[in-house]
Ligand SMILES: *[C@@H]1O[C@H](CO)[C@@H](O)[C@H](O)[C@H]1NC(C)=O
Ligand SMILES: *[C@@H]1O[C@H](CO)[C@@H](O)[C@H](O)[C@H]1NC(C)=O
Ligand SMILES: *[C@@H]1O[C@H](CO)[C@@H](O)[C@H](O)[C@H]1NC(C)=O
């Protein structure tokens with residue numbers, strides 16, 4: 001626990017922020033505006049933390065690099081083979097007076113940084129909305145039914161800290177029926193496994209932020225000694241070695257690909273992403289991400305193991321007036337309506353890669369035993385700027401000084417919060433769908 005806290009807090013220290021600021025400013029001066037697209041020079045932070053922030057310093061008005069050109073699939077119906085006519089990912093958020101099914105009092109696994117209630121977030125309106133698909137009803141998650149159907153079954157959530165956020169939501173929802181028993185955690189509390197004794201149901205979260213074989217060099221304080229080494233042709237065995245043991249898998253990649261990294265293929269350097277001073281070719285995070293998604297989906301569709309796999313699309317952030325390190329905030333307290341906001345460039349690029357590679361995998365893997373589905377949470381999540389901890393990632397951040405400058409989190413989700421609906425969608429896809 002102590003260890004976990006240390007990991008969780010350090011990267012956000014004031015010293016670090018100043019440090020980053022200075023680096024950022026210097027890099028701007030040196031590199032000129034052309035390089036503003038990303039900044040992530042060797043500022044690795046402990047992966048246990050909300051590190052997807054790192055390197056996501058996208059200047060929204062900055063032009064996209066020329067090498068990025070991704071075709072947007074026009075018709076999503078073509079690429080998502082769903083039997084039902086209703087697209088559960090298109091709709092709007094409607095008021096829901098019934099509110100969340102758990103609270104900070106009833107669920108004890110919520111991570112401190114996402115426990116907005118406990119941390120003193122003053123408004124609670126964000127709790128009273130539900131996702132309403134345009135053409136059908138989305139039932140609320142039914143924990144009893146879920147657990148009954150998952151007797152003797154095993155689930156895994158594989159990815160970064162958003163996957164952890166997601167699994168905690170599921171644990172909280174299920175805790176109304178039975179509290180999970182933690183049966184495993186790795187040394188750094190990043191991967192965990194729980195067991196629901198009455199149902200012999202096993203739930204795992206596996207820390208694999210790149211899904212690929214990656215060497216991340218960070219000391220105990222979360223400072224990187226050197227850049228990440230990412231093998232674009234090797235999957236991370238942390239998850240592939242266990243893959244056969246899961247009946248259901250929710251897997252996703254994302255924002256870690258925005259970090260500075262040296263890319264390898266055949267153990268030879270292929271290039272890098274944002275590594276000024278290295279005399280290496282910029283390979284493009286999008287090219288790296290595409291290779292990763294391709295490799296992951298190919299592994300899944302060629303595996304002889306029969307399972308249900310939900311591939312989750314990237315999650316949008318809602319930083320305004322700055323980025324995570326430069327005073328960005330998210331002060332909205334109600335959802336957007338469809339059309340009121342569009343995806344940031346980075347999220348659009350990532351999601352398009354995901355949609356295209358998912359389509360390719362489904363096409364080529366259609367006769368295989370795997371049941372591969374797209375959990376397309378990007379756009380519905382985009383409509384929830386009100387669902388992030390903001391300054392309430394810390395315990396009562398303004399108790400001593402109401403004008404205190406506090407690090408905001410506009411990427412992860414409060415629990416309870418909008419991410420609970422991701423589980424309504426999961427339930428619909430695997431049980432009712
Ligand atoms: C839960 O949140 C409320 C405020 O919404 C707070 O008063 C209470 O102390 C919190 N309980 C726990 C156990 O954190
Ligand atoms: C779960 O496993 C136990 C022991 O192998 C077996 O007796 C039981 O019938 C199984 N239940 C289901 C629903 O598969
Ligand atoms: C629990 O489920 C596993 C399969 O996931 C099965 O092998 C085992 O026998 C089950 N145990 C009990 C006590 O039902």
Ligand SMILES: *[C@@H]1O[C@H](CO)[C@@H](O)[C@H](O)[C@H]1NC(C)=O
Pocket residue numbers: 265266268270
């Ligand atoms: C790696 O090896 C494969 C086949 O062995 C080859 O097709 C590919 O071009 C190689 N990549 C690099 C970067 O050398």
Ligand SMILES: *[C@@H]1O[C@H](CO)[C@@H](O)[C@H](O)[C@H]1NC(C)=O
Pocket residue numbers: 279
């Ligand atoms: C950069 O790399 C190229 C080819 O790998 C080499 O010819 C050149 O001398 C290098 N430049 C520096 C400054 O190291």
Ligand SMILES: *[C@@H]1O[C@H](CO)[C@@H](O)[C@H](O)[C@H]1NC(C)=O
Pocket residue numbers: 302303304
């Ligand atoms: C899957 O099974 C087939 C035949 O049973 C075998 O030839 C193939 O190597 C297996 N593939 C993997 C990835 O294990």
